[in-house]
Amino acid sequence: MGRYILKRLLWMIPIILGVAVLVFTLMTFCPGDPAKINLGSTATEADYTAMREQLGLDRPFMTRLGNFLSDTFVKFDFGKSWSTGGDIKQEMLERLPRTMLLSTVTLFLAIVIGMPLGIVAAVKQNKWQDKLCMTIALTGVSIPNFWLSLLLILLFSVKLEWLPAMGIGSVRHYILPAMAGCVGNIATLARQTRSSMLDVIRSDYITTARAKGVKEFHVITRHALKNALIPIITVIGTYFGRMLGGAMILETIFSIPGMGMYIVGGVGSRDYPVVQTGSIFLAIVFSFSILLVDLIYAVVDPRIKAQYERRKGR
Numbered sequence: 001m002g003r004y005i006l007k008r009l010l011w012m013i014p015i016i017l018g019v020a021v022l023v024f025t026l027m028t029f030c031p032g033d034p035a036k037i038n039l040g041s042t043a044t045e046a047d048y049t050a051m052r053e054q055l056g057l058d059r060p061f062m063t064r065l066g067n068f069l070s071d072t073f074v075k076f077d078f079g080k081s082w083s084t085g086g087d088i089k090q091e092m093l094e095r096l097p098r099t100m101l102l103s104t105v106t107l108f109l110a111i112v113i114g115m116p117l118g119i120v121a122a123v124k125q126n127k128w129q130d131k132l133c134m135t136i137a138l139t140g141v142s143i144p145n146f147w148l149s150l151l152l153i154l155l156f157s158v159k160l161e162w163l164p165a166m167g168i169g170s171v172r173h174y175i176l177p178a179m180a181g182c183v184g185n186i187a188t189l190a191r192q193t194r195s196s197m198l199d200v201i202r203s204d205y206i207t208t209a210r211a212k213g214v215k216e217f218h219v220i221t222r223h224a225l226k227n228a229l230i231p232i233i234t235v236i237g238t239y240f241g242r243m244l245g246g247a248m249i250l251e252t253i254f255s256i257p258g259m260g261m262y263i264v265g266g267v268g269s270r271d272y273p274v275v276q277t278g279s280i281f282l283a284i285v286f287s288f289s290i291l292l293v294d295l296i297y298a299v300v301d302p303r304i305k306a307q308y309e310r311r312k313g314r
Helices: 002-029 034-039 045-055 061-073 088-123 128-142 145-159 171-201 204-211 216-227 229-253 259-268 272-300 302-313
Strands: none
Touching: 002 061, 002 272, 034 045, 061 272, 088 128, 088 171, 088 216, 088 229, 088 259, 088 272, 128 171, 145 171, 145 229, 171 216, 171 229, 204 216, 216 229, 229 259, 229 272, 259 272
C-alpha cells in the first residue's frame, strides 16, 4: 500500500508541472497589458516601459518560465501580487480557510441530501417516490448556480431579510452560498447513487439476504449501499476538487474574500503571480483528493486492498 501511495505522489509531480507551464503560457499570451492595467491610462509610455522591466515582462518567454518554475518549486517563493504588492503566500493562507469552509459545507449538504434521494429512488424504482426524486434531481442539475444565487439573494436577503446577502462575519453568511452551490451536486449525486444501487440490488447476494429474513433496512444499508459506494465515492472525491475551483463564482457573487475571488481578481488585473499560484494550488488539492479517493476504495472494498497486497508481494 505504501508503494502505491508513493507511486501516486510521484505521478503528481508531472501533473502539477504541466498545469504550471500551461497556466503560465495562457496568462502570457492572453490579451491585456499588466503594466497598463496597473498604471492606468494617464501614465506615459516611459512609465509603461519601466513597469514592464520591473515586472520582468521584457525578458524572453523561456527565461521567465524557467525563473517561475525555479522560484515556485525549488525556492518555494510565490512572489508578490502585482496589484496589491502583498505576499501571495500570506494572502492565500488568509483566504484558504473561507474557501475550504464553503466547499466542505457544500459537499456535506450534497451528501446528506443527495445520497438518501438516490437510495429512495432505487428502492422505490418506477414508483412515485422514484419519479419525485428524479424530478428533483433533474431540476437541480438544470439550474445554473449563479442564477440560483441571485434568486436566493432576492428571496432571503432582499424580500424576507433573513440572511445577509454578501460578505463574511458569521456562519449565517455561508448559508446562501452553500445552498446555491450544493443544488447541482445534490442532483448529480442522487442520480449516481440511484444508478449504483440499482446495479447492486439486482445481485444474487441481495436476493439471498432477503430470503434469509434479513431486515430490509439492513439489506439496503449493510449490503447494497456498501457495495455501491465505489462510483459514489469517485463522484464525491472529484466534486471536492471541482468545488474549490467552482467557488470562484459563488465567492464573487456573495463577495466572500476567498481563493476563488482572489484568483478572479488576479485574472481581471492580469496579476500573473496570483493566477499562476492559485491554479497550482487547486491542481495540488485536486490531485490529493483523487489520491484520498483511491485510499478510501481500499477501506470500503476489501478486494481492492487485497489487490494492493498482491502487488506488494510480487
